[in-house]
Amino acid sequence: MRFWTQFRLVYEMTSGMMLNKFQIRDLGQAHWKSYLEWSGGLAMKRSWNWAVWTGASLVFLGVVSYPLFFVRFPGLRDFPWANLPMIALGLVLLALGLVRAFRHPDLCRGKIFGSVLAVLALAFSGFFLYGIFIGARHVLPASHDAPRVGQTAPDFTLPDSQNHPVSLTGALNSPFTPESATGAEKGAAQAAGVVLIFYRGYW
Amino acid sequence: MIAISVDSPADSENLRRSQGYTFPILSDAHEDVIRRWDLVHVHGRRDGADISRPAEFLIDSSEKVRWVNLTEDFVVRARPEEALAAFDAMNKSSHSGE
Numbered sequence: 001m002r003f004w005t006q007f008r009l010v011y012e013m014t015s016g017m018m019l020n021k022f023q024i025r026d027l028g029q030a031h032w033k034s035y036l037e038w039s040g041g042l043a044m045k046r047s048w049n050w051a052v053w054t055g056a057s058l059v060f061l062g063v064v065s066y067p068l069f070f071v072r073f074p075g076l077r078d079f080p081w082a083n084l085p086m087i088a089l090g091l092v093l094l095a096l097g098l099v100r101a102f103r104h105p106d107l108c109r110g111k112i113f114g115s116v117l118a119v120l121a122l123a124f125s126g127f128f129l130y131g132i133f134i135g136a137r138h139v140l141p142a143s144h145d146a147p148r149v150g151q152t153a154p155d156f157t158l159p160d161s162q163n164h165p166v167s168l169t170g171a172l173n174s175p176f177t178p179e180s181a182t183g184a185e186k187g188a189a190q191a192a193g194v195v196l197i198f199y200r201g202y203w
Numbered sequence: 204m205i206a207i208s209v210d211s212p213a214d215s216e217n218l219r220r221s222q223g224y225t226f227p228i229l230s231d232a233h234e235d236v237i238r239r240w241d242l243v244h245v246h247g248r249r250d251g252a253d254i255s256r257p258a259e260f261l262i263d264s265s266e267k268v269r270w271v272n273l274t275e276d277f278v279v280r281a282r283p284e285e286a287l288a289a290f291d292a293m294n295k296s297s298h299s300g301e
Contacts (some may be wrong), residue, residue, distance in 0.1 A: 074282055140244060140256045140257075140273075140274070141242075141243065141244055141245070141256055143241045143242055143256060143258065143273055144241065145241035146240050146241045146242055146258065146271070146273065147240060147260065147268045147271070148268060148271060149268050149269060149270065149271055150267065150268065151267070151268050152266050152267055152268070153260065153262045153266050153267070153268050154236075154239050154240065155266065156235070156236040156239070158207065158229035158230060158231050158236060159212055159229065159230050160212065160215075160227040160228060160229050160230070161212045161213075161215035161216035161218075161219055161227070161228045161229075161230070162212065162216065163212050166205070166227055166229055168205075168262070168266070169266065171205060171227075172262070172263075172264050172266060173264075192263070192264060192290075192293070192294060193261055193262055193263045193264060193269065193290060193293055194204070194205055194261075194262045195204045195205070195259065195260070195261050195262075195286050195290070196204075196205050196206075196207065196259065196260040196261075196262060197204065197205070197206045197207070197258075197259050198206075198207050198208070198237065198240070198242050198255040198256070198257065198258040198259070198260075199206060199207070199208050199255065199257055200208065200244070200247060200248075200254050200255060200256070200257060201208030201209050201210040201214070201254055201255070
């Protein structure tokens with residue numbers, strides 16, 4: 001009712017007419033109707049397609065977060081449990097946003113940039129999926145002649161990171177003293193074995 | 204534990220420092236050992252250079268290989284638990300009359 005009261009006050013002040021309540025009501029309704037038409041016309045100004053933007057960002061984040069963050073967790077690195085749902089959700093949102101943009105182009109933006117974003121997101125996720133499931137597998141050599149269980153490991157001597165030579169035999173025969181060992185243990189301990197890790201390097 | 208790659212000693216030392224590793228990282232720049240162990244991944248590096256494929260070995264004090272892990276997928280590596288389990292198995296069998 002406040003609207004009508006204010007409306008009446010303004011009207012009476014500006015027009016000098018004293019209105020009865022029915023006149024106020026009719027005038028009010030006429031003005032309200034024209035207000036609605038005006039704002040309806042404003043709503044014809046198309047709204048921002050948040051679904052497309054959110055979807056595309058989620059796909060991008062889903063792909064990029066794998067090498068930047070999730071690789072640190074072995075469970076999530078071996079299989080991208082965290083990233084696949086993000087990418088899937090992003091693609092779904094993108095699709096929904098695109099459908100909306102095409103069905104209601106008068107209400108919602110995004111036919112062109114949405115389509116561009118969708119293509120980019122598909123390419124991005126395709127590249128990621130290929131890399132993880134195809135590229136990282138089956139490209140490694142078979143290494144049939146690598147030392148097998150039960151064979152004697154070929155000895156070698158290589159420089160360590162401070163250019164001191166280190167040999168396999170030397171490492172196996174040198175005393176192994178963890179910081180936690182007591183004085184007596186230190187004298188007796190000897191390396192029980194060596195875990196040798198060959199890695200790609202160039203990280 | 205010993206790590207080996209084709210990286211130069213300087214690069215390996217940087218890696219050691221930045222990650223706080225205490226084990227030795229050896230430098231096999233000419234892939235002599237990598238080739239001897241048949242682990243060469245030809246053109247495995249982005250610039251086309253040869254590198255080692257990922258592989259882990261457990262070798263006992265008599266230089267025999269006790270456990271090998273040659274991953275099919277370079278994203279999947281041996282977990283510490285696997286290496287430790289192999290180590291325990293090796294110790295058990297060496298104590299029970301070898």
